Amino acid sequence: MKAKINENYSIREATLEDAKTIWQAIDLHRDYLKTWLPFVPKLHTVEDEAAFLHATLSVPYQDRNIVFMIEKGKEFCGLIGFVNTDNVNHRTEIGYWLLPEYQGQGIMTQSVKYLSRWAIRERNMHRVQICCAVGNHPSNAIPQRLGFKMEGTIRHGELLSSGEYADINIYSILEREI
DSSP states (O other): OEEESSSSEEEEEOOGGGHHHHHHHHHHTHHHHTTTOTTGGGOOSHHHHHHHHHHHHTSOGGGOOOEEEEEETTEEEEEEEEEEEETTTTEEEEEEEEOGGGTTSSHHHHHHHHHHHHHHHHSOOSEEEEEEETTOHHHHHHHHHTTOEEEEEEEEEEEOTTSOEEEEEEEEEEGGGO
8 A cells, every 4th residue: 555645745655675774764763762762772783673663564454554655755654554454343553653754744743644544444343542652742742732641541551662661642543533
């Protein structure tokens, strides 16, 4: 799947061939990204990223947690995708990150809006949720802007790479609310 998010940006499904591009971006911005993304310190090589993509792509499409590249033309900007998808109960979660130079332009808000609707219309989801560390204000602003309801906070729900536990806000939107 490939889709235009706005006149300059698009999303498309990541492939194994994207492993090097993704890993290089993570490696270049490692100190910045590891603040809120606990997986960053565990990615040591391009092979680690390729293994993640291979594991994801090996799952049958209808059950897959799809990972999407966010691009400006051919420039890689970040990732967005589904995690913790539960097809039995028709729910999924969207996770995302954007390189610093692309933040503050509404790209991720537009990407989350598009994928939320796509999940409901094309993947038969009833509920889409987003989990954000309480202190990650830019990330929390996205579901708030899009009309997701804050359901609560999980205390010490994520172990950050700093060794600290972060409380996690849970937001959701239902099929009838989109």
